[in-house]
Amino acid sequence: MKKLFSSILLSLLIAVHLLRADEGMWIPMLLDQFNIDIMHREGFRLTAEDIYSINKASMKDAVVIFGGGCTAELISPDGLLITNHHCGYRSIQRHSTLEHDYLTHGFWAMSRKEELPNPGLTVTFLKRMEDVTERILTKVNDNMTGEERARAVREESRKIEQETSKRTGLKAVVKPFYMGNQYFLLVQKVYRDVRLVGAPPSAIGKFGGDTDNWMWPRHTGDFSLFRIYAGKENEPAAYAEDNQPYHPDYFFPISLKGVHPGDFTMIIGYPGSTYEYVPSYHLKILMQDIYPKLIDLRTKKLNIINAGMSADPKIRIQYAAKYAGLSNSWKRWKGEIRGLNKLNAIQRKQDYEYRFLQWTHEDPQRKEKYGSLLAEYRKLYPEYSRYLLASDFINEVFFRYGAEAIHLAHYFTSLVEMTEQQADKDKIDKEVEVLKSRCESFFRDYNKPVDEKLFVALVNMYETNMPREFYPLSLLSWQGKTGKYMQRVYGKTMFVDSAKVFGYLDGFTAAAVKKLKKDPAYALAADVQRLYDDKIGPELQRLTAEKNRLDRLYMAAQLEFNKGKHLYPDANFTMRVTYGQVRGYEPRDAVYYRFQTTLNGVIEKDNPAIYDYHVPEKLKTLFREKDFGPYGENDRMPVCFIATNHTTGGNSGSPVIDANGYLVGVNFDRAWEGVMSDLMFNPDQCRNISLDIRYALFLIDKYAGAGYLLKEMKLIR
Ligand code: ARG
Numbered sequence: 060m061k062k063l064f065s066s067i068l069l070s071l072l073i074a075v076h077l078l079r080a081d082e083g084m085w086i087p088m089l090l091d092q093f094n095i096d097i098m099h100r101e102g103f104r105l106t107a108e109d110i111y112s113i114n115k116a117s118m119k120d121a122v123v124i125f126g127g128g129c130t131a132e133l134i135s136p137d138g139l140l141i142t143n144h145h146c147g148y149r150s151i152q153r154h155s156t157l158e159h160d161y162l163t164h165g166f167w168a169m170s171r172k173e174e175l176p177n178p179g180l181t182v183t184f185l186k187r188m189e190d191v192t193e194r195i196l197t198k199v200n201d202n203m204t205g206e207e208r209a210r211a212v213r214e215e216s217r218k219i220e221q222e223t224s225k226r227t228g229l230k231a232v233v234k235p236f237y238m239g240n241q242y243f244l245l246v247q248k249v250y251r252d253v254r255l256v257g258a259p260p261s262a263i264g265k266f267g268g269d270t271d272n273w274m275w276p277r278h279t280g281d282f283s284l285f286r287i288y289a290g291k292e293n294e295p296a297a298y299a300e301d302n303q304p305y306h307p308d309y310f311f312p313i314s315l316k317g318v319h320p321g322d323f324t325m326i327i328g329y330p331g332s333t334y335e336y337v338p339s340y341h342l343k344i345l346m347q348d349i350y351p352k353l354i355d356l357r358t359k360k361l362n363i364i365n366a367g368m369s370a371d372p373k374i375r376i377q378y379a380a381k382y383a384g385l386s387n388s389w390k391r392w393k394g395e396i397r398g399l400n401k402l403n404a405i406q407r408k409q410d411y412e413y414r415f416l417q418w419t420h421e422d423p424q425r426k427e428k429y430g431s432l433l434a435e436y437r438k439l440y441p442e443y444s445r446y447l448l449a450s451d452f453i454n455e456v457f458f459r460y461g462a463e464a465i466h467l468a469h470y471f472t473s474l475v476e477m478t479e480q481q482a483d484k485d486k487i488d489k490e491v492e493v494l495k496s497r498c499e500s501f502f503r504d505y506n507k508p509v510d511e512k513l514f515v516a517l518v519n520m521y522e523t524n525m526p527r528e529f530y531p532l533s534l535l536s537w538q539g540k541t542g543k544y545m546q547r548v549y550g551k552t553m554f555v556d557s558a559k560v561f562g563y564l565d566g567f568t569a570a571a572v573k574k575l576k577k578d579p580a581y582a583l584a585a586d587v588q589r590l591y592d593d594k595i596g597p598e599l600q601r602l603t604a605e606k607n608r609l610d611r612l613y614m615a616a617q618l619e620f621n622k623g624k625h626l627y628p629d630a631n632f633t634m635r636v637t638y639g640q641v642r643g644y645e646p647r648d649a650v651y652y653r654f655q656t657t658l659n660g661v662i663e664k665d666n667p668a669i670y671d672y673h674v675p676e677k678l679k680t681l682f683r684e685k686d687f688g689p690y691g692e693n694d695r696m697p698v699c700f701i702a703t704n705h706t707t708g709g710n711s712g713s714p715v716i717d718a719n720g721y722l723v724g725v726n727f728d729r730a731w732e733g734v735m736s737d738l739m740f741n742p743d744q745c746r747n748i749s750l751d752i753r754y755a756l757f758l759i760d761k762y763a764g765a766g767y768l769l770k771e772m773k774l775i776r
């Protein structure tokens with residue numbers, strides 16, 4: 060009996076251990092220290108050197124930062140990249156007009172000549188990384204305040220970056236890990252000529268839209284194709300027609316064999332940020348103060364924009380990307396609150412903190428070093444929350460797709476400053492040009508009635524939710540007559556009218572600054588800036604520095620407290636490796652979600668009455684005729700699958716790799732029940748969602764008739 064009991068216990072322990080192993084985003088350079096044995100046990104057949112090496116071509120050479128916040132991977136020797144449709148969305152949208160609506164109909168270059176350039180879009184390779192902790196830490200000491208320490212770290216980091224860039228001609232970045240207990244130098248190479256090769260119509264690439272977003276079962280064909288171009292000798296160059304396709308050191312072979320439950324999968328990519336080691340107070344402010352308010356604000360915005368988009372196809376194109384962006388975090392916040400509640404996350408953290416506190420009291424030195432941390436956090440968080448919320452409100456109301464005319468006006472503050480400080484004419488002319496190009500892209504996607512509605516609704520919310528001390532001056536002076544004030548702003552400002560703004564910029568002279576300062580939208584933008592500079596920014600900066608100091612100590616303490624457990628550093632938009640298994644899950648009592656979706660589910664969801672569930676005719680025909688080519692499996696066309704890989708925002712577009720190192724999918728999302736994984740991972744419920752690579756190939760070949768692209772790939776059958 061006892062023996063039986065202990066063997067049950069043992070297998071339980073192993074099971075828990077195996078499950079736990081899936082949590083974590085690991086530093087590629089350090090895989091052989093701890094992870095590679097677990098990875099081998101889980102089925103991986105290659106070596107740590109095959110993933111990251113500075114001596115030979117390795118997988119890291121085929122994974123790039125795509126734009127500013129996604130991942131993409133190379134799938135051909137000629138620089139062909141695959142990422143998500145939602146990652147290429149901006150680029151696809153920018154090429155779209157009512158006449159050439161690539162968002163709606165998709166885009167496929169039928170030869171290299173037809174590939175479309177995307178000014179401003181870059182991809183970034185990691186050449187190597189290096190631990191520079193020692194060098195940074197010689198510049199700091201324990202007597203420094205948070206702000207002094209931050210400055211010292213910043214200065215030394217800059218120095219390292221500059222030295223490295225000068226030596227190598229490459230971009231260099233120093234980033235903190237483990238909340239500033241460790242530092243790494245990342246050496247990167249940036250390519251600037253990246254062209255659009257293909258994108259399915261939104262009815263496929265964004266199928267299910269924001270309704271299915273963050274959800275499983277999912278049927279989104281979330282991919283797009285780009286190509287990297289290089290100048291002489293395969294080196295980075297600005298766009299030029301005669302640039303040549305880039306030849307990478309490595310690219311991923313693609314497996315047509317698909318995935319099955321229990322299969323090993325690995326993801327290499329750029330997870331943005333996670334907050335796994337924060338104290339319970341952090342969860343509390345997010346769940347009780349910050350998220351609920353932000354959700355309310357965004358609900359307002361989304362309703363207003365949605366009304367505009369439904370009424371007018373032009374507005375639908377103009378606001379599509381803005382809407383998707385706003386909706387994405389709005390929905391995630393909701394899911395996070397729900398998931399954290401279900402996990403009893405605050406209580407869990409509190410229990411952990413209780414044990415931690417006991418541990419600090421076991422040893423006088425420890426007590427001295429770490430004993431007061433939690434009490435300091437408790438004191439800090441309410442104040443921090445107050446300023447954080449104010450700053451979030453300002454951003455949401457006046458910037459980041461809030462009242463956009465105010466946001467645009469705000470960009471003119473630097474022109475005013477330059478003129479008033481009597482800067483060189485050259486400098487001013489340059490600034491005018493910068494503003495012109497900003498205005499051009501602004502007015503392309505601008506609709507005044509929608510914006511005015513946003514302005515009115517948001518300013519009203521600002522007034523009800525913010526204390527008076529955080530009112531911008533103009534709002535204070537019009538108190539009681541806000542409605543009238545708002546009418547005046549949008550009635551009088553030039554920032555809602557493209558012709559007026561361009562007229563102003565074309566004839567700009569120093570004397571014209573006076574007129575600008577009288578513009579009511581400009582005046583409000585300047586007031587908001589002043590409010591931020593005087594009453595919010597400095598305080599928030601001080602509190603953040605203080606919080607950073609506590610975070611660093613608390614992280615160091617937790618590393619000691621959890622000795623032997625191998626804590627992974629929070630995500631910080633550096634390359635990470637995560638691994639797990641293909642597996643379904645039980646979202647609710649008695650309900651089990653299978654690991655895979657197929658085209659059958661797309662057809663089931665088909666509903667011409669709902670925009671997000673339009674299935675294109677051609678896809679229906681291919682389905683009816685079961686014309687899946689070599690990409691289907693048992694008469695079905697696989698679409699997406701889920702696995703236990705620990706991922707987050709930024710991992711979109713990341714390669715999903717099988718035990719042999721072949722590409723089997725493209726990561727694009729997480730399942731609803733597990734989106735709190737940025738704050739607390741639950742191995743039971745957290746699943747990443749990937750596009751089955753066979754669906755992408757099927758679409759390229761059978762749907763788009765761009766099968767010529769498959770010829771440059773290396774397919775493993
Ligand atoms: N939730 C995914 C991620 O965070 C996909 C977002 C894009 N899709 C959308 N419907 N907004 O990026």
Ligand code: ASP
Binds near residue numbers: 728
């Ligand atoms: N959809 C996210 C992204 O764009 C991925 C995630 O949050 O899981 O990076």
